[in-house]
Amino acid sequence: MHPRLSTTSYALLGLLVFDGATSTAGLTGYELKQRSDKTLAFYWVSPAMSQIYTELSRLHREELVAPVDARQGRRTTRRYRVTAPGRQALTDWLLLSEADFPVLKHPVALRLMMGHLLPVSKTREMLQAYVDRLAVRHTELQAVRESLGDDVAYRYPAMVAEWGMAYYDAEVDIVAALVRRLDDR
Amino acid sequence: MHPRLSTTSYALLGLLVFDGATSTAGLTGYELKQRSDKTLAFYWVSPAMSQIYTELSRLHREELVAPVDARQGRRTTRRYRVTAPGRQALTDWLLLSEADFPVLKHPVALRLMMGHLLPVSKTREMLQAYVDRLAVRHTELQAVRESLGDDVAYRYPAMVAEWGMAYYDAEVDIVAALVRRLDDR
DNA sequence: TGTAGCATGTAAGCCGTTACATGATTGA
DNA sequence: TCAATCATGTAACGGCTTACATGCTACA
CATH class of the missing domain: 1.10.287 (Helix Hairpins)
Incomplete structure (x- = not known):
């Protein structure tokens, strides 16, 4: 199976699942950062841009997300969508592991x-x-x-x-x- | 001046200051871990033992704490106390830097x-x-x-x-x- | 006599940040 | 035309954890 991902990875995967529900063509790393600033930031962490790209590469390597490259004029953007195994991996994680007690850095x-x-x-x-x-x-x-x-x-x-x-x-x-x-x- | 310490370092320094107020001979790394489990754990993080020893070495290197070695039978224990510069460094940090907004990992x-x-x-x-x-x-x-x-x-x-x-x-x-x-x- | 607790450290490695590097597009 | 925003990455490094290694002491 997948080498266990970090919680942040699952969190990002979760955001991508929501995007799938609204049937767009996926999210770019940049857009994912904006979403996480508005959601994860309040009860987890909003990773740095560089970390977002790193996690996206990892999720892609594990085939939990699939990139779609698009040319918009001269620029190439890469949008990611969750794959079926990705959705399953997330559900398994939710089902099979316990939620840790919150950590507060105050x-x-x-x-x-x-x-x-x-x-x-x-x-x-x-x-x-x-x-x-x-x-x-x-x-x-x-x-x-x-x-x-x-x-x-x-x-x-x-x-x-x-x-x-x-x-x-x-x-x-x-x-x-x-x-x-x-x-x- | 001191190369800026991590917040965890200041937190441990703070625990040692309390110990100074009760005028014991200082705390061992082991005892400091017990204190942090009962205090820092609730609103910061309680560092791993290995991290405690690492921070203590650093604080000693910066001369913010002073170790006192003691022989108890066959065993040598090392107790740390805050130095005057250590107390000052902590006060300066409190006075001259802003408290970050809390981070919740929930x-x-x-x-x-x-x-x-x-x-x-x-x-x-x-x-x-x-x-x-x-x-x-x-x-x-x-x-x-x-x-x-x-x-x-x-x-x-x-x-x-x-x-x-x-x-x-x-x-x-x-x-x-x-x-x-x-x-x- | 054996086990739980006291006590101190080193090594490997993960997660994440900041700094750096690069370039396209939009709109004032 | 210039600045803000969109967009994608790499490099260096800090902070912290887990695993490993070692040994003493108190007490049941």
């Missing part, structure tokens, strides 16, 4: 842990800046959610987007409470 | 996105398993929180632990709502 929490090294004002500023960025992210995610509409085809991505928004809301509440605690003493 | 959300490839029952099981693991984590974190007590020296780590618990609570609520949505239709 520099704000990490720095808060060392709050005793700084004046309280600096810590408060950091938390406030984080709340501001959460608001920005929330807006971005809301735009993604709205772009998905109520189409059943995007039922699951819509759920994930709403999960993300609810998470951002919860973070804002929690951090607001922390700021209040920082102040009263 | 395999459950990732897999949920691809829910259309699986029977709903499988997705429900995955979410339920996640809720169960959240409860376990919550219990672990609660134990950590209680071990910190109300000592002002641990005020900030206590806040971080409570943040973590509140986050787990929020996740449970959100996922429970998702499961209900999965069911009614």
Whole structure:
């Protein structure tokens, strides 16, 4: 069988499956990067362009995706579609392996842990800046959610987007409470 | 100045600073791993043992920590303490650099996105398993929180632990709502 | 006496990033 | 015509993991 792929590889494969459902001619590496910026970035990682191309080459080598080259004027673009074995490999992965517990890399929490090294004002500023960025992210995610509409085809991505928004809301509440605690003493 | 360290390096330095506050003779790599399993694991990453030793060597090379070798019977252990420059380097990092936005690697959300490839029952099981693991984590974190007590020296780590618990609570609520949505239709 | 835990490291290798390199197309 | 965006890759390297290697100590 396939030499086990990285989770990021499966994630990209997943994005390509969605594209197949909408029956276009596939995605270029560039387009795949744009999709992952709008989806994977919120609950996984959005790989660098160079990584996207590397993964696409690997998936092609494993015959899980098929490239279609097209000439558009003077330029040649390469669009990838998921193959039947690719779709199967993804389904097998979902079915036969367990989801790991999430890993959170939270520099704000990490720095808060060392709050005793700084004046309280600096810590408060950091938390406030984080709340501001959460608001920005929330807006971005809301735009993604709205772009998905109520189409059943995007039922699951819509759920994930709403999960993300609810998470951002919860973070804002929690951090607001922390700021209040920082102040009263 | 110091060639910029990784965030993980600063995180470990931070743990050693706490140890300094309680005026022991420092920590061994092994002990540092235990501490990071109980703290960093919840909002950063708990590095592998081998990585701990590598970071400790680096921090020593940069003279941000100082080792003290001790003979305990036939065995020689090496305990590390933060140096004054080490403490300063950590403070400078906190003061002079911005906290990045958190990165969440959430395999459950990732897999949920691809829910259309699986029977709903499988997705429900995955979410339920996640809720169960959240409860376990919550219990672990609660134990950590209680071990910190109300000592002002641990005020900030206590806040971080409570943040973590509140986050787990929020996740449970959100996922429970998702499961209900999965069911009614 | 044997096993779990304490303790310290090296080697190989994966995953991913940044930097570099190149060029076409669109639209102001 | 110039800048932004589309488009595709390679090279160097950092950070981290797993596997390997070694040995002491406490205690059941």
